[in-house]
Amino acid sequence: MPDEISPTRTSPVAIVGAGAVGTALARRLVTQGHPVQAVLSRTADSAQALAERVEAPVDSDDVSALPSDVRLVLLCVPDDAIASVAERLATVDHPWADTIVGHTSGAHTAEILSPLADRGAATLSFHPLQTFAPTTPPEAFENILVGVEGKASAVAAGTALAKTIGARPVELTAESKALYHCAAALASNGLVALMAVVEEVFAAADVDAPAVDLVAPLVHQTWQNLKEDSPERSLTGPVARGDRATVESHLDALSDAAPHLVPLYAALSTEMTRTAVRGGHLDSATAEEVLQMLQKPLQSSSNSPDSTGALH
Template identity: 35%
Template sequence: MPTLNIIGAGKLGKTLGHLWQQQGIFQVQSLCNRTAQSARAAAQFIGAGAACDSIEAMADADCWLIASGDGQIADIAAKLASRFAGQADTIVFHCSGALASETLAACKPAAIASAHPVHSFADPRASLQTLAGSSVALEGDQPAVELLRGAFSALGCETLTIAPEHKSLYHAGSVFACNYLTALMDLSLRTFAAAGIDQQQALQLLKPIVLQTAENNMRLGPEKSLTGPIARGDVETVSAQLDALQKTDPQLAQCYRQLGLACVELARRGALPEEAAVRLTELLSEPTR
């Protein structure tokens, strides 16, 4: 079984470490976080691995995962570089969606790769159960990509390859659907709060419609899933909502306008008559009302 060292055993690193260790894909060996206390907690979560208080104290390994924040990956790779002189068999990878494997170039001649799971590791214990079925986008040197394809497939993940020059756009696609969905939920809850409906009640009210909308989008695609005043061309309703939002919180009104314009474009591809689309575009493009 190949050995795996993890620098940055945080939410993602410790989840992958646990799953690979448990399923006999990698033997987790050395762990290094910013603090030794955090590395010890990660070792406990993984159920294996020696917590080290510096990168220099880590043992050699077949495979290295750098799962720090994106901003630290290049510096950590530069720190590691001298260990890999003449070691083309070693594999070094990161899991950033935004960065290409080239961020690890300092580690050459080791084989370098990036492997981005399209999954939210917000709750690592839950991710142990839910990671299977997620997709992982791979890119980098062939031997590293092939090893990681096997390692993620063994966890029940689907794998795809992505060109390095497309990583920023690819990642922005995930940000829209995952991170911005969370921001949309917050906008929705703030609007309900202004209408006197508290968060608990609002979440209860939203759960079926949000889940159903997600399900409709997966099954039918966005054009056929869009309902509501913009899809119907109901200009008066949109105007009244915009007025109410502007009086309550201009930031909510601004977000409503921007997303409303995206909805108009979407509805235009469906059944929205052009005249209504033009009136809605004018209304939503007014800077303030």
């Protein structure tokens, strides 16, 4: 595909996959003046429902229904379905040499679309750094990060597309994609898991209220601090103060009430210590004392034959 050829704002788009991501993206494209020509999905009903919502003239559960005038195809399907969908699309008689094909997976690179690249398509990974649910509004794309990676011509088109939907594109390499996605998973899914832990610890303390309600003001202010300054300068609490007695009391309390959470507390507190040193909160001698206190539960966890903890 020549580098100078790329879809414009008026070029017809095909959305493959009518789930949460495909629905939100299709709606956002339409509101930004980018017509959706076709919706292709695993089931005819889901394809029709989204097509009606965005006024797409073509809907089908058969990828061979891809209109010949489409020059941008976006695969919004589960990660484990991308390869098989790409293989099926590659069998379709289509001007692939004039078409850009992207997928919205954070974990996979553009290489997973190689059957289409073999047909001449410019391939792209186009990952919106956002969490999506069936009710996610089109505005969810506003000012978010979109990771783009792939062939130069496809990356250029993906960058333009990200800007069209109001997002901020960042160009990635295939080698950096896994670390980029790891960071995103820690920020989103890691936070959810941490809140589940917070809820468990509150329950162990006989505090009968939803954890989200209890800590919402605290988390909100912490987030405001992070928005205004670096993690190093935003860190507060016993570790940042070098308060070894309080850290030890936390470890003792968890050992009694939720021993499977002790290694997690120690690991997170270790990272707090490193952050505190970088931020100038702790001198090296105090930091070393805190770290020595935290190493014992971490070493015990690594030597334990059962590291799964309490699964319930």
